Amino acid sequence: MTDEQQTVYNENIMITMRGVSDSVGLPYTVNPLELVDREALIELREGPAGGPGPEGDPAWPWQWRGDVADVAALKSLNLTTADARGAWRVVSENAVYYWTGLDFIAFADAFGRAGKPGPPNALSGSAVAGPPGSSASARILGTTPNQQLEVTFPRGVQGAAGDPGAAGRIQDAADVLIDADHPVAQDYVLEWSAALGKFVPAPNPKLGGPWAIGKSQFNGGSNLNDQKVIAAMAIPAQPTAWRPQVRGSVRVISANGNGYGTRTDVEVRIGSPSGELIGYGYGYDMSNWDWVLIGPKFEFPLSPSASFGVVQANQTVTLYVIARRVKGDRSFSVDNTGAQLIVHAGQA
DSSP: OOOOOOOOOOSOOEEEEEEEOOSSOOSOOOOOEEEETTEEEEEEEOOOOOOOOOOOOOOOOOEEEEEESSHHHHHTTOOOGGGTTEEEEETTTTEEEEEOSSSEEEETTOSOSOOOOOOOOOOEEEEEEEOTTOOOEEEEESOTTSOEEEEEEEOOOOOOOOOOOOOOOGGGSTTBOOBTTBOOOTTEEEEEETTTTEEEEEEOOSOEEEEEEOGGGSOOEEEEOSEEEEEEEEEOOOSSOEEEEEEEEEEEEEGGGSOSSOEEEEEEEESSTTSOEEEEEOOOSSSSOEEEEEEEOOSSOOOTTOOTTOBOTTOOEEEEEEEEEEEOSSOEEEEEEEEEEEEEEEEO
């Protein structure tokens, strides 16, 4: 026996090494070698598990593009490098095809494994009345975890009229709006709002008052010339815009009994002795005392949309009563005995 090596096979062969687990843990194991034609198979005992390797590069993000029927349909998309990193599900193969920008990478059997449990579905229910004689049906609406089960029931025939219900509150009606922006207050009424399409609370437009002054609030006088403020009357603020309506009387004598040719009238004005005219009384060209009756009067033709003679909401106003000489040049006198002025707040 010699150590000389002998060549037994002078051809190239393919060697395949296969790891074999050692469940027993023997210190030494015979490694078999099988030679078949030009292929050698060697089984080697697996060693202990090694440590973790270095971290690899991050995977490229996928842009999911949905399903296509088969590979032919996928290739008909004529993808370019601009479509790189797109991924499609090829339904015929149950595979994911990833486009690198130059070629496809296929991942076979990509679908079928059960995914992780999703959140529990909080299913709620509702009932809907369908037309009379229709069929009952049910359907699921929405997406998990907040889905609704809607069941449609056929509507029955018209029933008999029920007993009359109790009287409801006006403010609960569908066409009435009462809230923080439209509150209810004492003496308010409902007013239609075209902008809101509902009735809303509004101050009552009825006549306010009356307010009145009498003898002690009027100033008399003798031998007066041109004009004299004979009374001033303060009216408190009102919740709505309003127009004063005045009634009253005062005794005036023109010319102080010395003949004719002089006439003194009485005016009622808003805000100042030269303010807007709202009341008037015609005097007499005579030498005896007579009553001047005061009533509403405006300097211009009046219409519902007119703005003159109006006191705005939430505004205190003073009315002035003026005796004014309108004819002649003789002096006049005013007697406050029995004098009075009554004011109502009319709708503006």
